[in-house]
Amino acid sequence: MFRISQYMRELDKLVKGADAVLPPHRQPPGPVVIWNLIRRCNLTCKHCYSISADKDFPGELDTTEVYGVMDDLRQFGVPVLILSGGEPLLRSDIFDISRRAKEMGFYVGLSTNGTLITRDNIHRIADIGYDYVGVSIDGLKETHDYFRRRQGAFEESMNGIRLCRENGIKIGMRFTITMDNAHELPEMLKLMEREDVDKFYLSHLNYAGRGNRNRKDDAYHQVSRDAMDLLFDACWDDVQAGRHREFVTGNNDADGVYLLFWIARRFPEHVEYMRARLEQWGGNSSGVNIANIDNLGNVHPDTFWWDYHLGNVRERPFSEIWQDTRDPLMAGLKARPRPLKGRCAECHHQSVCGGNTRVRAWQLTGDPWQEDPACYLTDEEIGVEGTSERLRMFPYSRRSIPEKYDFQ
Ligand SMILES: C[S@@+](CC[C@H](N)C(=O)[O-])C[C@H]1O[C@@H](n2cnc3c(N)ncnc32)[C@H](O)[C@@H]1O
Ligand code: SF4
Numbered sequence: 001m002f003r004i005s006q007y008m009r010e011l012d013k014l015v016k017g018a019d020a021v022l023p024p025h026r027q028p029p030g031p032v033v034i035w036n037l038i039r040r041c042n043l044t045c046k047h048c049y050s051i052s053a054d055k056d057f058p059g060e061l062d063t064t065e066v067y068g069v070m071d072d073l074r075q076f077g078v079p080v081l082i083l084s085g086g087e088p089l090l091r092s093d094i095f096d097i098s099r100r101a102k103e104m105g106f107y108v109g110l111s112t113n114g115t116l117i118t119r120d121n122i123h124r125i126a127d128i129g130y131d132y133v134g135v136s137i138d139g140l141k142e143t144h145d146y147f148r149r150r151q152g153a154f155e156e157s158m159n160g161i162r163l164c165r166e167n168g169i170k171i172g173m174r175f176t177i178t179m180d181n182a183h184e185l186p187e188m189l190k191l192m193e194r195e196d197v198d199k200f201y202l203s204h205l206n207y208a209g210r211g212n213r214n215r216k217d218d219a220y221h222q223v224s225r226d227a228m229d230l231l232f233d234a235c236w237d238d239v240q241a242g243r244h245r246e247f248v249t250g251n252n253d254a255d256g257v258y259l260l261f262w263i264a265r266r267f268p269e270h271v272e273y274m275r276a277r278l279e280q281w282g283g284n285s286s287g288v289n290i291a292n293i294d295n296l297g298n299v300h301p302d303t304f305w306w307d308y309h310l311g312n313v314r315e316r317p318f319s320e321i322w323q324d325t326r327d328p329l330m331a332g333l334k335a336r337p338r339p340l341k342g343r344c345a346e347c348h349h350q351s352v353c354g355g356n357t358r359v360r361a362w363q364l365t366g367d368p369w370q371e372d373p374a375c376y377l378t379d380e381e382i383g384v385e386g387t388s389e390r391l392r393m394f395p396y397s398r399r400s401i402p403e404k405y406d407f408q
Contacts, residue, residue, distance in 0.1 A: 039057040047211040057251055063097065088112060112160070114156065135172070136148075143181045161173070174205065175199055178218055202247075208305070208363070234247065261381070338354065338369070341369030
């Protein structure tokens with residue numbers, strides 16, 4: 001995850017005269033665990049990495065097993081649990097698990113499609129004291145309903161957001177950008193403003209599950225760049241206005257490098273320091289600071305590696321599986337630098353982006369260390385010889401953008 005607001009606030013302090021002193025680099029005690037507690041879902045979204053659907057998936061971890069894993073995670077130093085799915089609110093013990101997680105001292109987030117948050121359960125949700133609830137909104141009404149493949153989903157999800165707001169819950173909108181919805185990003189930011197939402201999370205498409213099957217709809221490189229320009233400007237304006245909303249992105253660590261280019265244009269005197277700060281962040285942290293446990297107890301380097309199993313918590317504790325670098329993928333993900341190939345191997349910004357998203361390289365080529373096709377930086381920008389055509393390219397097929405596409 002790339003926290004734009006955090007870096008924009010630091011930049012703002014520098015611009016106002018603060019000393020450029022790098023804080024000590026802290027390694028979190030354990031990874032953030034995103035836990036898909038259930039695969040069942042009332043929606044069947046076009047991009048869903050977990051290929052969820054409205055049916056039972058046998059063999060899911062039961063309450064006692066979940067509690068056992070939580071004990072191990074706590075003892076291992078995991079600071080954050082993001083409870084996800086499928087649709088986590090379909091799990092009958094979701095509030096018991098959530099309450100226990102809070103009592104154990106985890107930072108607890110709920111990742112939901114929001115359609116099942118109603119007047120009937122909002123008080124139970126509020127009583128848990130979730131640190132954060134993220135609701136997916138993938139466009140305005142028509143686009144969202146198309147993307148999430150259900151008429152009326154937008155209204156239900158927005159209702160969920162409003163109920164959370166009314167009950168004082170920190171709420172975020174999560175928007176996965178593709179060619180279906182990129183043109184609505186400006187309207188999404190207005191919606192965020194109107195609905196007084198605390199956080200905006202722009203997720204780039206990852207090639208997993210239905211997202212992999214539909215990867216032909218991934219955003220063109222230039223479209224991703226335009227989206228980031230818009231988000232950086234919105235975030236900077238927010239910081240200048242003294243507001244405390246958060247803007248974050250996920251699944252494309254080129255965003256960190258692209259922010260440096262934005263800073264270089266406006267505040268060249270601060271680029272060097274900000275580069276050092278972003279090197280501390282280090283970009284992609286799959287297999288290091290981000291982990292995933294699926295509904296059956298399988299452990300993965302992150303949520304998008306569902307086709308790659310590191311082990312199962314029914315057979316070995318998570319803490320053991322996570323530290324075992326006999327697995328070649330884990331060894332490579334934990335290595336610094338990572339054993340990258342192609343243009344990623346030669347890139348001048350590798351220390352910032354960490355090699356970006358390995359799962360996309362793997363899905364396209366079968367080799368997790370090949371270049372990330374969705375890196376939207378030009379060859380010139382990353383310091384390699386190549387073509388300037390990249391901006392007009394489509395990450396998956398490398399087809400050119402149709403002339404008729406209007407970026408504005
Ligand atoms: C799998 S969902 C589970 C929680 C809940 N059902 C929801 O939709 O928010 C978690 C998040 O992952 C996002 N997501 C799913 N598939 C994705 C993909 N292929 N690439 C990027 N984000 C994806 C969803 O949009 C959602 O914000
Ligand atoms: S993205 Fe979320 S809401 Fe959509 S099908 Fe997957 S789990 Fe369900």
